[in-house]
Amino acid sequence: MLTARRHYDSSREFAVEGTAREKPDRSDSVSLHNVEEMTREAEHRWGDRLSVDDRMSRALVSFQANRGQPQYRWFKYKEAFSVELVEFVFEQYGQTSRDLLDPFAGSGTALFAAASTGRRSEGIEILPIGQEIIEVRALIRGGLKKSEIELLAEWARTTPWRRMAPGARLNELRITKGAFPTETDLSIRRFLSATESLDDRARRLLRFALLCVLESVSFTRKDGQYLRWDYRSGRRQGAREFDKGAIQDLDAAMRAKLSEMSLDLLGGSRPRGLFSPKCSPAEIRLHRGSCLEVLPTMPADRFDIVVTSPPYCNRYDYTRTYALELAALGVGERELRSLRQAMLTCTVENKEKDVRSMHPAWRRAIDVAREHGLLEAIMSYLDEEKRVGRLNNNGIPRMVRGYFLEMACVIAECARVLRSGSPMIMVNDNVRYAGACVPVDLILSEFAERLGFTAERIIVLPGAKGNSSQQMGAHGRQSLRKCIYIWRKK
Numbered sequence: 001m002l003t004a005r006r007h008y009d010s011s012r013e014f015a016v017e018g019t020a021r022e023k024p025d026r027s028d029s030v031s032l033h034n035v036e037e038m039t040r041e042a043e044h045r046w047g048d049r050l051s052v053d054d055r056m057s058r059a060l061v062s063f064q065a066n067r068g069q070p071q072y073r074w075f076k077y078k079e080a081f082s083v084e085l086v087e088f089v090f091e092q093y094g095q096t097s098r099d100l101l102d103p104f105a106g107s108g109t110a111l112f113a114a115a116s117t118g119r120r121s122e123g124i125e126i127l128p129i130g131q132e133i134i135e136v137r138a139l140i141r142g143g144l145k146k147s148e149i150e151l152l153a154e155w156a157r158t159t160p161w162r163r164m165a166p167g168a169r170l171n172e173l174r175i176t177k178g179a180f181p182t183e184t185d186l187s188i189r190r191f192l193s194a195t196e197s198l199d200d201r202a203r204r205l206l207r208f209a210l211l212c213v214l215e216s217v218s219f220t221r222k223d224g225q226y227l228r229w230d231y232r233s234g235r236r237q238g239a240r241e242f243d244k245g246a247i248q249d250l251d252a253a254m255r256a257k258l259s260e261m262s263l264d265l266l267g268g269s270r271p272r273g274l275f276s277p278k279c280s281p282a283e284i285r286l287h288r289g290s291c292l293e294v295l296p297t298m299p300a301d302r303f304d305i306v307v308t309s310p311p312y313c314n315r316y317d318y319t320r321t322y323a324l325e326l327a328a329l330g331v332g333e334r335e336l337r338s339l340r341q342a343m344l345t346c347t348v349e350n351k352e353k354d355v356r357s358m359h360p361a362w363r364r365a366i367d368v369a370r371e372h373g374l375l376e377a378i379m380s381y382l383d384e385e386k387r388v389g390r391l392n393n394n395g396i397p398r399m400v401r402g403y404f405l406e407m408a409c410v411i412a413e414c415a416r417v418l419r420s421g422s423p424m425i426m427v428n429d430n431v432r433y434a435g436a437c438v439p440v441d442l443i444l445s446e447f448a449e450r451l452g453f454t455a456e457r458i459i460v461l462p463g464a465k466g467n468s469s470q471q472m473g474a475h476g477r478q479s480l481r482k483c484i485y486i487w488r489k490k
Ligand SMILES: C[S@@+](CC[C@H](N)C(=O)[O-])C[C@H]1O[C@@H](n2cnc3c(N)ncnc32)[C@H](O)[C@@H]1O
Pocket: 077, 079, 080, 081, 082, 103, 104, 105, 106, 107, 108, 109, 110, 124, 125, 126, 127, 130, 289, 290, 291, 292, 308, 309, 310, 311, 312, 318, 342, 343, 344
């Protein structure tokens, strides 16, 4: 019989290709060697629970698979997982689950996938753009009037904003100044002023459509750690000029987006289950804020499945990549800075959070993170690399330490709010700094085992992911696992 599951060959993780890897000096080689040895031992311990599943693909675990999905396709939340992945998870691990939690809800994929199968769901999201996507889609889910859908189609046809005088200047952040060509800036202001005479719901829908096209009409492109600027913006960024290709005209982009939305809403390409008679009016609840603040307020034993994907420990800064949308939503400089600090630590700019004083019950989780041998070894290696000036950013050790401390607290909270026997499914990537692979999958699964879960399986996605070009130049190519963790509350 054919099986999609096969054994994971951990020796590939250390298969360094190429010749670019620097010959380390003696003290470095001992330390890095120790880390590698300890990682190999950890992989050995996890050997029978690490497996590749050929039914999984990177597209399934990323936004890519949502590109053709009605409604999900409107706003390209690039860090999202796919609705199919959530459906797969329900089928495999959560057939009887009724109450879902996603503490890092993003654009709400897990919440809407749960709702379309009659499950109740709660999500926590800190970023206003994620919150807006979820709230607008929840508003739509609650039922739109025919006239509201027709309004979108009519605006696509007649572009009424073109006849308006431009309204007030757009809210800008320091990092978004000059993001639009002058004509586009005026068109956006015309569009916003045309929505002013409408009722709240219609205005919100149309403004959401605008959020969906901002990147495509700007000089910028979302690029992981920051926004990349096209050379035509006049902003200099790095040595090499960046050309993003065609920059869409706002009127054309809005016409296309409004047509897409009205088509999806009129049922031309209806999402499975959304308006079907079988669909129960399952509740979706969004908590705005940080899960580090919200989780401790939730009652114990409340949920029977967690499906989530936290930020990865990869320096990706959501507050920079979504700066255009945040500015459009009225976020100012101070709010942006405090959002950046309140988010789960995953950038070199994050200051240390005092998790110990945040919540007294987290003492155990903090101890679990602090006492983890492999993590400690990685930290002392990174601290030493920092001391001798070999890190390309000195904030890396603080980021890695903060990431694991905060994740330990999140895991402890998820264990508390889940009912006994319930699954927790997490998508996450391994990372690599200063040549050391950080096996996020094994470390977090070992935390989970000490914080109330049985870590049943780590599904490794086929097709290993390389590391950043900086890392590749200095240390050669190493594959990094992208995984789905399957844990079950004891
Ligand atoms: C990988 S994305 C999740 C994407 C989501 N699965 C989806 O399909 O859209 C991680 C999310 O965690 C959010 N986040 C980061 N720190 C957070 C925190 N402390 N509390 C709640 N959400 C947070 C980010 O804003 C981001 O939307």
